[in-house]
Amino acid sequence: MTTLSQAGPATSVRTAEPAASLRRVTVSYGATTALHDCSLDIAAGETVALLGPSGSGKSTALKALAGFETPTSGTVHLGGRDVTTASPAQRGIGIVVQSYALFPHMSVRKNVGFGLRARRIASAETRRRVDETLRMVGMFDYADRMPDELSGGQQQRVAIARALAIRPNVLLLDEPLSALDASLRQSMVHELQQLKDKLPGLAVVYVTHDQNEALALADRIAVMRNARIESLGRTEEMFNHPPTEFSATFLGGADVLPARILEDAAAGAPLRADYLGHVLEAVAREDSAAGQTVGLAVRPWSWTVVDGGSSSNPALRVEVTGVQWRGSSHRVQAVSPETGQTLHLERTAGQPVPQVGDSLRVTVEPSEILVVPVEKSDVS
Incomplete structure (x- = not known):
């Protein structure tokens, strides 16, 4: 089994500080509140699913963590460091969205290495990390193909590899399987389960409206509604004894x-x-x-x-x-x-x-x- 080496706090399954935190974060657009007074800690090695209907605030919470939304109030922390005003690039977070967002003019290898080149990682080290990550997601044999030569499931695996190649401590997944058909979604859930085993120190925030994905992948589930976290708990407890x-x-x-x-x-x-x-x-x-x-x-x-x-x-x-x-x-x-x-x-x-x-x-x-x-x- 291939194991991606990581640097920093993510090499430990648990750290003193949460890997990522939202502390009383509110995001407003004029009179509209997209996220209200949201507090959430995600530990290293933990997967937390943000589950809820459209408009519940789950994607806004993820964007606040990523740096794509600036909180109206509250703070965002990574590994105990206040990053509320830091740009997405400064946060070093891996992000995968439902549209894959692969560069169509770049090969699989170049797509996965893009973040490493942007960080001016040496060419030899970039190639090593790209190969290591592609093997992890089962796409090494497709390294020289272009995105339009891949299936939807293969493109999503490349998007995940690109996010992991920078060795993030935190991986954000925003509805990553919603564009796939039912059989591919089931296959990708299995692959994401295996990914958790390969990267035991990685903190994952998984945004979805699909309860089956949340139940299969998450250690804890936050059910969101009306821009708030309505309930939060261990996955099995939330299912067997829903609090609301x-x-x-x-x-x-x-x-x-x-x-x-x-x-x-x-x-x-x-x-x-x-x-x-x-x-x-x-x-x-x-x-x-x-x-x-x-x-x-x-x-x-x-x-x-x-x-x-x-x-x-x-x-x-x-x-x-x-x-x-x-x-x-x-x-x-x-x-x-x-x-x-x-x-x-x-x-x-x-x-x-x-x-x-x-x-x-x-x-x-x-x-x-x-x-x-x-x-x-x-x-x-």
Whole structure:
């Protein structure tokens, strides 16, 4: 396995200072705030994904780190050094964007060596580093080709090699796979996973709206919304125990049922809650008090269609309003005539697929319900 040698703090998986930090950074354009009071530390050897919908502020946060946006307030630090006013070139950060941005008139080798030549690295050392980096991303045999002779996935690998050739301590990836088709994205996610193993001291900030990429690559996920970091945590914890209603809907596509707790419940104990006249049981995430409003988040694959008989929770009646085939499964959209809420069910291979207009009864086991705070107390 090829390992790219690095200089400076990145040779250690952990350093005393974060590899990169945003400290209460706000970026505004007149009356429009693109990023509000954002604080985030990224350690050496850590991958943090900024995940959120378009306009959530994730790319602005990355541009502030890179030096392409000047904060209206707050500071940016790299390895403990204040670089708020430093230019992108002075920061020494590797950057990969979704458009690849390769120079069309330069060969692969010249593209990858561009940053080294700009830094006046000796020719022999430049060639050594270029060869080393191209081998790392599996593009050494394509060194003399031009960008238009490469596939989209190959161009993206060259863009990553160019970013790594300067031996950055921090690598910024801004929607790097969004221009690729589904099969290439899956292949590139695998290659980025391998890259993390080859460069254990590299800090990576990965901007994406794709939760699958974030789950596969990130050590921590920051879910962004309305120009802010709404929630931040270890990847597995964020998925299994989303801290907010929005995080539950964005990570796993959960439906959130507004409910009112019927009786006090200790953390880990059964929790009974009234969902618009239906008493549902979940597992309390923390000590909960009677009368408290919560959200019962249920992901599509957790719903079970029942024909009758008993179950841990009572069945809810829904009417199918849409069916979408997704290859390995069908996504079913249904509406509860009693509550008016839209629910989403997943039917995998071998399970009967309902048709639009069908009436179903669905239920969910208590262990499959995620209890989250609700944004609006709209439970009557």
